[in-house]
Amino acid sequence: xxxxxxxxxxxxxxxxxxxxxxxxxxxxxxxxxxxxxxxxxxxxxxxxxxxxxxxxxxxxxxxxxxxxxx
Amino acid sequence: xxxxxxxxxxxxxxxxxxxxxxxxxxxxxxxxxxxxxxxxxxxxxxxxxxxxxxxxxxxxxxxxxxxxxxxxxxxxxxxxxxxxxxxxxxxxxxxxxxxxxxxxxxxxxxxxxxxxxxxxxxxxxxxxxxxxxxxxxxxxxxxxxxxxxxxxxxxxxxxxxxxxxxxxxxxxxxxxxxxxxxxxxxxxxxxxxxxxxxxxxxxxxxxxxxxxxxxxxxxxxxxxxxxxxxxxxxxxxxxxxxxxxxxxxxxxxxxxxxxxxxxxxxxxxxxxxxxxxxxxxxxxxxxxxxxxxxxxxxxxxxxxxxxxxxxxxxxxxxxxxxxxxxxxxxxxxxxxxxxxxxxxxxxxxxxxxxxxxxxxxxxxxxxxxxxxxxxxxxxxxxxxxxxxxxxxxxxxxxxxxxxxxxxxxxxxxxxxxxxxxxxxxxxxxx
Numbered sequence: 001x002x003x004x005x006x007x008x009x010x011x012x013x014x015x016x017x018x019x020x021x022x023x024x025x026x027x028x029x030x031x032x033x034x035x036x037x038x039x040x041x042x043x044x045x046x047x048x049x050x051x052x053x054x055x056x057x058x059x060x061x062x063x064x065x066x067x068x069x070x
Numbered sequence: 071x072x073x074x075x076x077x078x079x080x081x082x083x084x085x086x087x088x089x090x091x092x093x094x095x096x097x098x099x100x101x102x103x104x105x106x107x108x109x110x111x112x113x114x115x116x117x118x119x120x121x122x123x124x125x126x127x128x129x130x131x132x133x134x135x136x137x138x139x140x141x142x143x144x145x146x147x148x149x150x151x152x153x154x155x156x157x158x159x160x161x162x163x164x165x166x167x168x169x170x171x172x173x174x175x176x177x178x179x180x181x182x183x184x185x186x187x188x189x190x191x192x193x194x195x196x197x198x199x200x201x202x203x204x205x206x207x208x209x210x211x212x213x214x215x216x217x218x219x220x221x222x223x224x225x226x227x228x229x230x231x232x233x234x235x236x237x238x239x240x241x242x243x244x245x246x247x248x249x250x251x252x253x254x255x256x257x258x259x260x261x262x263x264x265x266x267x268x269x270x271x272x273x274x275x276x277x278x279x280x281x282x283x284x285x286x287x288x289x290x291x292x293x294x295x296x297x298x299x300x301x302x303x304x305x306x307x308x309x310x311x312x313x314x315x316x317x318x319x320x321x322x323x324x325x326x327x328x329x330x331x332x333x334x335x336x337x338x339x340x341x342x343x344x345x346x347x348x349x350x351x352x353x354x355x356x357x358x359x360x361x362x363x364x365x366x367x368x369x370x371x372x373x374x375x376x377x378x379x380x381x382x383x384x385x386x387x388x389x390x391x392x393x394x395x396x397x398x399x400x401x402x403x404x405x406x407x408x409x410x411x412x413x414x415x416x417x418x419x420x421x422x423x424x425x426x427x428x429x430x431x432x433x434x435x436x437x438x439x440x441x442x443x444x445x446x447x448x449x450x451x452x453x454x455x456x457x458x459x460x461x462x463x464x465x466x467x468x469x470x471x472x473x474x475x476x477x478x479x480x481x482x483x484x485x486x487x488x489x490x491x492x493x494x495x496x497x498x499x500x
Contacts, residue, residue: 005473005481009463013478014485016453016461019435020443023423026413027437030399030421032381037364037374040386040393041356044372047388048354050345054333058326060287061305061313064295067247067254067265068281068303069319 251288275299 005013028036045051146154151167160176169185178194189201196212205221214230223239232248241258244266252267264283265273269290273283279299286292293311297303302322306312310327324335331345341358354368363377376382385394391405401413408428415421419439426432435445441457450466459475473481 005477009471009473010481010485012447012451012453012463013461013473013481015447016455017478017482019423019425019433019445020455020459022411022425023413023435023437023443026401026403026411026423027421029380029384029393029395030401030413030415032376032379032399034364034376034378034380037376037380037382037384040384041364041366041374043388044366044368044374044386045354045356048345048347048352048368049349050328050330050347051333051343051354051356054326054328054331054343054345056289057287057291057311057328058313058324058333058335060289061285061293061324061326062321063250064252064265064285064305065303065313065315065319067250067252068299068315 252285 025036029040142158144156146156148154148164152164154162154164156162162174164172166172171183172181173183173191174180179191181189181191181199183189187201187203189199191199191201193199198210200208202208207219209217211217215227217225217227219225225237226234227236228234234244234246234253236244236246236253238244242256242263243258244253244255246253246267251269252265252271254262255264255266257263261277262275264275265271265285267286269286269288271284271286273281273285273295275281281295281297281299281303283295284292285295285305291307293305293307293313295303295305298317300317302314302316304312304314309329310332311325313324313326314322316322320337321335322337324333326333330348331343333341333343333345335341339360341356343356344354346353352369354366357365359378361378363375363380363382365373365375367373367375370387372386374382374384374386376384381399383395383397385392387393391403393401393403395401399415402410403412404410410424410426412424413421414424421437423435423437423443423445424431424433432448433445435443437443443455444452446452452464454462454464459478460472461478462470462472464470
């Protein structure tokens with residue numbers, strides 16, 4: 001059934017969606033999620049030039065190696 | 071495709087308005103070629119003697135007197151000084167006083183030939199063609215493919231997917247895959263013989279699959295490549311970087327080094343790295359093992375110490391603020407304005423979530439073991455969001471309204487469309 005959502009509720013709904021997303025994100029970190037933790041690492045290390053440079057050099061070499069594999 | 075029109079000559083025996091379309095047999099799509107000559111401009115000199123008729127154009131159509139063209143070509147002198155020749159098959163050429171020629175053919179081909187010989191043509195199917203005076207030809211096809219043919223016989227073609235193919239005069243060819251900057255090189259027989267790019271990469275593969283050469287990365291770093299496609303390759307430089315792969319392309323090991331640090335990866339994907347930011351002086355160490363977890367720390371006091379599942383403790387400060395996780399799973403996030411969110415696990419498997427600012431908490435909620443969220447908004451409404459995204463709002467008066475995920479998704483989509491429309495209106499320059 002198509003229900004028209006009153007304007008007053010729309011804002012509450014949008015806020016609820018944001019809160020739900022935020023809670024779920026924190027929950028992942030709390031219970032342990034290596035992927036979520038890994039993203040923290042990248043966020044932190046992005047600020048550090050040398051790791052980023054080293055990783056980029058490695059990725060470029062692996063891109064070339066991929067071409068040999070085809 | 072070949073269309074040829076019998077050319078006619080004027081009284082001074084110059085060819086005029088010849089239109090020949092011929093396809094060049096080459097690999098892939100051929101660039102149609104139109105050769106048009108409009109002869110000399112002697113005919114224009116007669117325009118001074120034309121009688122004005124009061125019509126839009128002064129013209130004196132007449133049959134060609136060339137006995138080799140009994141069907142006749144109509145010559146039309148126009149008021150603006152141009153001369154148009156219409157051939158029996160319908161091809162037409164109009165020569166302007168500045169010697170620019172406009173051509174058209176019954177099949178819909180149109181074009182312009184500039185006085186220096188540069189041609190710009192549009193074929194009936196929409197293909198755009200240019201022939202330059204140095205002998206280079208360029209075509210752009212309706213499907214987005216573009217093709218260049220050089221005077222020496224080299225042909226380059228770029229397809230809509232971003233793949234570039236270059237065929238050399240000797241029959242060898244190069245293929246550059248979408249997204250890549252280095253091309254694979256093949257001999258005329260189709261054997262893979264190496265790689266090259268515009269940065270100077272030059273790698274050769276011989277008939278025994280032995281590999282040797284230099285790879286130049288987009289940042290200008292050089293790596294020497296040696297090995298055999300059937301047993302493995304090594305890429306290294308004289309600064310301590312060395313990357314080894316086996317015959318299946320699997321990583322045997324990698325050490326990437328520069329003056330500020332190193333990054334080491336083994337065949338299991340374990341990573342060790344130490345380094346220093348030359349601009350800020352901040353140092354870091356990183357130790358990741360897929361089976362044991364991640365340990366990271368830096369000289370700013372940031373750290374991550376978690377097991378293979380991601381459980382552990384961390385403190386990370388970035389441009390968005392500070393995030394900390396303790397060994398009990400308590401998560402605290404604070405932004406630079408002092409707004410915070412805390413997630414606190416409870417003994418019964420539920421968790422408490424709290425959001426606030428420098429003045430204290432604003433919204434407090436609970437997430438139960440099943441993943442359902444309940445909280446009280448600042449206006450006193452209670453909201454409950456189930457794990458499957460059904461939402462119930464109970465206002466301060468106790469009135470309860472529920473919405474399904476589908477209804478909410480539709481509402482969100484509508485909101486996004488409205489925001490997009492407003493953005494477009496602003497971009498319109500208002």
